[in-house]
Amino acid sequence: MEYLTIAVPKGNLLDESLKLLEYIGFNTNQLRDESRKLIFTDTKAKIKVVVTRNFDVPVYVEHGACDLGIVGKDIIDEMRPDVMELLDLKYGRCFLCLAGREKNDPKFSNNIRVATKYPNLTSYFLSKEGIRARIIKLHGNIELAPLLGLSTYIVDLVATGRTLKENNLSIIKPFFSSSARLIANPFSWKLKRESMLEFFEKARIFVDERSR
Ligand SMILES: Nc1ncnc2c1ncn2[C@@H]1O[C@H](COP(=O)(O)OP(=O)(O)OP(=O)(O)O)[C@@H](O)[C@H]1O
Numbered sequence: 001m002e003y004l005t006i007a008v009p010k011g012n013l014l015d016e017s018l019k020l021l022e023y024i025g026f027n028t029n030q031l032r033d034e035s036r037k038l039i040f041t042d043t044k045a046k047i048k049v050v051v052t053r054n055f056d057v058p059v060y061v062e063h064g065a066c067d068l069g070i071v072g073k074d075i076i077d078e079m080r081p082d083v084m085e086l087l088d089l090k091y092g093r094c095f096l097c098l099a100g101r102e103k104n105d106p107k108f109s110n111n112i113r114v115a116t117k118y119p120n121l122t123s124y125f126l127s128k129e130g131i132r133a134r135i136i137k138l139h140g141n142i143e144l145a146p147l148l149g150l151s152t153y154i155v156d157l158v159a160t161g162r163t164l165k166e167n168n169l170s171i172i173k174p175f176f177s178s179s180a181r182l183i184a185n186p187f188s189w190k191l192k193r194e195s196m197l198e199f200f201e202k203a204r205i206f207v208d209e210r211s212r
């Protein structure tokens with residue numbers, strides 16, 4: 001059988017993704033070292049693992065540089081890549097929320113600015129709510145923006161709520177619920193049918209066993 005290449009994101013989804021890969025038969029020891037390597041190969045499992053930035057995962061999969069990827073639903077809906085969404089992996093659960101310092105209703109404020117990593121989902125949400133705002137795109141630590149007066153509100157991910165709380169911010173409205181998804185390149189799905197199905201089936205059992 002041919003090799004499968006899977007893009008796995010650094011950060012919040014990495015630990016659980018390594019558990020999934022281990023279950024599928026990939027030896028993750030090489031990934032757990034302090035190595036600077038970017039591609040990890042298991043010749044027995046016939047799997048190559050590429051560790052990338054979260055937002056880059058769909059890019060590698062859409063272009064066929066990777067057959068499979070693991071990425072948050074938030075990123076799929078923000079980027080709308082041309083990939084197949086195969087499976088909800090049920091970890092990396094969080095919500096996209098409108099949050100801020102003030103408890104005022106943003107609908108009744110003028111000239112508000114909303115900082116976010118998710119301009120498309122934010123713009124869709126704000127227009128549905130009838131809120132007129134300027135969106136400011138940032139790449140990380142979104143919670144800083146209202147603290148420094150860069151924006152009035154933010155749209156960011158919330159899991160435990162700890163980051164908001166420690167920065168004196170509160171949720172105004174949660175509007176999108178996310179978890180990690182297994183995605184595939186549509187051509188790889190057809191061309192590497194046998195190994196793709198085997199990977200998918202093992203991943204499905206991994207999810208089922210953990211949700212019991
Ligand atoms: N606190 C959290 N708890 C659980 N899942 C989370 C949490 N924060 C984010 N996620 C999920 O994990 C994904 C990766 O988030 P993470 O914060 O690790 O990466 P990032 O910093 O946004 O990515 P990049 O490195 O590309 O900027 C998110 O897209 C989301 O689906």
Ligand SMILES: O=P(O)(O)OC[C@H]1O[C@H](OP(=O)(O)OP(=O)(O)O)[C@H](O)[C@@H]1O
Pocket residue numbers: 011012140141142143156157158159160161162163164
């Ligand atoms: O509700 P909590 O449990 O506090 O989690 C929410 C935080 O987690 C994510 O950031 P992360 O810590 O991954 O860093 P980032 O801002 O660099 O993405 C997210 O962007 C929030 O800041």
